[in-house]
Amino acid sequence: MKSAAPKGPATKATPAKTKAAPRAAKATATPAAPRSSAAAPAPAPLKVLPVPMSSVATPPVAIPVKKDPKLANNWKTKSVQELTDAEVVAMPDTEYMNDKQLAFFRMKLVQLKDDILTNAGQTAENLRDDTVVVPDPADRATIEEEHALELRTRDRERKLLKKIEQSIARIDAGDYGYCDETGEPIGVPRLLARPTATLSLEAQQRRELKQKMFGD
Numbered sequence: 461m462k463s464a465a466p467k468g469p470a471t472k473a474t475p476a477k478t479k480a481a482p483r484a485a486k487a488t489a490t491p492a493a494p495r496s497s498a499a500a501p502a503p504a505p506l507k508v509l510p511v512p513m514s515s516v517a518t519p520p521v522a523i524p525v526k527k528d529p530k531l532a533n534n535w536k537t538k539s540v541q542e543l544t545d546a547e548v549v550a551m552p553d554t555e556y557m558n559d560k561q562l563a564f565f566r567m568k569l570v571q572l573k574d575d576i577l578t579n580a581g582q583t584a585e586n587l588r589d590d591t592v593v594v595p596d597p598a599d600r601a602t603i604e605e606e607h608a609l610e611l612r613t614r615d616r617e618r619k620l621l622k623k624i625e626q627s628i629a630r631i632d633a634g635d636y637g638y639c640d641e642t643g644e645p646i647g648v649p650r651l652l653a654r655p656t657a658t659l660s661l662e663a664q665q666r667r668e669l670k671q672k673m674f675g676d
Contacts, residue, residue, distance in 0.1 A: 540564050549648050556645055557637040566631050568655050573624045576617045623656040630658075639663050 531550035535543060540563045548564055555561065630636040637646055639660040646660050659667065 535560055540567060545652050549652070551648070556648070561648070562631050562636060565636065565651060565655055566628060569624050569628050569631075572655065573621060573628075576621050576624075579617060580614055620656065627656045627658075641667075 527550045528546060529550070531547045532552060534547045535551050535555070538547070540560060543560070543564055548561060551558075551561065627636060637651060638644065639646055640658045641663045642660060644660055646657055650657055650661060657664075
């Protein structure tokens, strides 16, 4: 006789735990940091791109001029028309904006004014001469572009003409050559480079910096 197997509680096969992998991943994952403003990572620094020099306003640069002692007294024996820029620069500081210097700069301003008026008259003649219609579109576009460029140049000269007239009036009033903001001498070298200057180099730099920071 075959012996019967002992009866016991039936055992069921345990199904495989499919969630073991996610639990293991959870166990190895780094716990999230508590939310707080102090623990927030610092923002990455902004990358500063180089600004092309053509877009930055260039401040006025002082013109290095050396006084020649040999020319210091030439203004005493020469007329205003005979004086050169080097001889005016070589004049002593005590003679700054004396009658001869004022007459010298008046002559320069008048000459500059005459040149501008001559250019304006030449532009008017050119526009009258080019009224003929050109059949070729490319040639017509070239002529129109040249006219536009010439008119823009004349517009800048028109604004400069107003400054020239104001500078001549300052000579008549005895205020020419001195800074409007500080009252200090503008300097002969700067006036030779820009006869219509009304500010010293330092005051001009401060004004341009203020305009760049706060606008007009």
